[in-house]
Amino acid sequence: MSRLSKFYTFLVFLFLYAPIVVMIVFSFNASDSTGLLEGFSVKWYRVLMGDRAIMQALYNTLILAVASSVAATVIGTLAAVGLDKWKKNWVRTGVMTVTNIPMMNPEIVTGVSMMLLFVFMGRLVAGSGTLGFGTILIAHVTFNLPYVILSVLPKLRQTDPHLTEAAQDLGCTPLKAFFKAVLPSISTGILTGMLMAFTLSLDDFIISYFTTGPGFQTLPIAIFSMTKKRVKPDMYALSTLIFFSILVLLVLINISQARGENKRARQYKKGEV
């Protein structure tokens, strides 16, 4: 690698990680200033743990991210399997285009239109006060779906279309064949889709802002509402913790995937598969 390309790589990483490093440094600042460093302290981590409103928002965000990513993964995987079975090419592309629209659509359009729908339907059915956990969950599942479908579909294309038939020949019912033969071979795609859905749901602001109701404030909304007074350093502490949790999660997933591949390679060598 030439010196220039090394320098270029360095620049790319600098731009990616410098902001995060600065935030981590300031989360250990002894004062509440964002301009001056006044010594090391874990004070903001203690303050964070004692902040009930933020802890509630974090809890809401996590519940929402888990529920919406699991729901989107189940629905999206089924949709991908169905799409893959479709023989007519133009039908499939047509359906894919329609599925991709929520992904390409500006979030503000999705958010406003969803809010309108919920409020309108709510008036018909239940009166006022319809917005809440239910509506924000529906909204998150909706914008998560295309990402799951997009990461599962290519995996399905890669698998041998005769896999199901072979499994059925060996005595599986169609359902059993799906769970025993197809599902394991697309599991990495499903996992990727689910993780992507999880992180998207975790940091969504615009759609959440429009579709959430009283008592279900997510973390991005709570942080944004601090901007009149100021974002307190305990938010840097929280972001630092989230950053490291995601990092650990990614490392664990990579390790387990690498292990799985190694195992498969060894079995292949032994002739077990």
Place this chain on the structure above:
Amino acid sequence: MKRAAAVVVLLACLSAFVFQVPAFGALNAESLRGTELFVYNWGEYISDGSEGSLDVNKAFEEKYGIKVVYDTFDNNEVMYTKLKGGGVSYDVVIPSDYMIERMVSENMLQTIDFANVPNYKYIDAKYKNLPFDPNNEYSVPYNVGTIGLIYNTKKVAVAPDSWDALWNPDYAGQILMINNPRDAFAIAHAILGIDCNTTDKADWEAGAQKLKEQKALVQSYVNDEVYNKMESGEAALAPYYVGDFLTMRANNPDLAFVFPKEGVNFFVDSMCIPQGAKNKAAAELYINFLLEPDIALANAEYICYASPNTAVTSNPDYSLAGNEYIYPPDSAGIKTSIYRNLPQDTLNLMSSLWDDVKNYSGEADGESKGGLGSGAQTAIALSAVAAAAAAYLVFRAVRKKKREV
């Protein structure tokens, strides 16, 4: 017999309920136990238990057994949109003066039953009968404050006494301006001697002209970035809220504050009960609770804004009591004005003029009249991009065909 007994019991319950309504006290509060109260307040605008302060919402929950569901917003307009859109209902909201006036005019607020808010007696008389709620029906003041001029004594040698300092070319590139049209225009209008609630188009255009003159000197238009820039000494002058000045000075003792002689905005954030509130009795209980001397004291210490509560200002334990910035003496002769709700077309004019100011490039005075509007410029830029993309696609298609041939 059984049925008769049941009727008697029912009647007893009913009469107990009916008789206790006027005498609002422990027994009635008892009947609200187990209910929920939805509160919508500004972010970071209540003592929340951090750094050894009192957790006000928790104290309320423990005292009355009513669960507080607490959400936050970052400006009046956000809160207004959320309530106006329907689909949400809150029991207590805390908007500012002009927004209260607007919400009252649109029938979005309920009158408060002051028999249930006995602590209203603590509110200082000068914060009653204000123009946005002349008969004290809809709102109970929560915090009051003013805007003013913050400056760095190391960079500004002579203490300024006028908003003019923000137009002083000596401090070019060191001036911060508030990134909010209402406050920015109010400062320009103060210098020009125009009332900040004017509805005259020419007044607003004059204000915009004044702000355009300032633009070349401004380092940036800021909201809460002002903390960072003033504390680190990156900027010399900034208009901001006096309560927040104290927070900044704690980190940078070189900062000082002045109430410019032309006059400053004075704001009141008040507690209100919106239409559609599901738990009005608990809302009144909560408003009354926030006025309790010790609770109001905890909030005043935490938020650092001026408290309208006389039980707080006369409390010897209050660390900010008599603070020259938060509670300037009447002898200081500070001119204040309060924002009123402006008619919709004035608001539209204000936001379009504000866009003009933000897009103003300084040179070529006639440009805004003779040249292209920003809308046309954007359209041209977009169509140029589209044309380039189309040309590229055609070029590729042609080359592909040629290769195939």
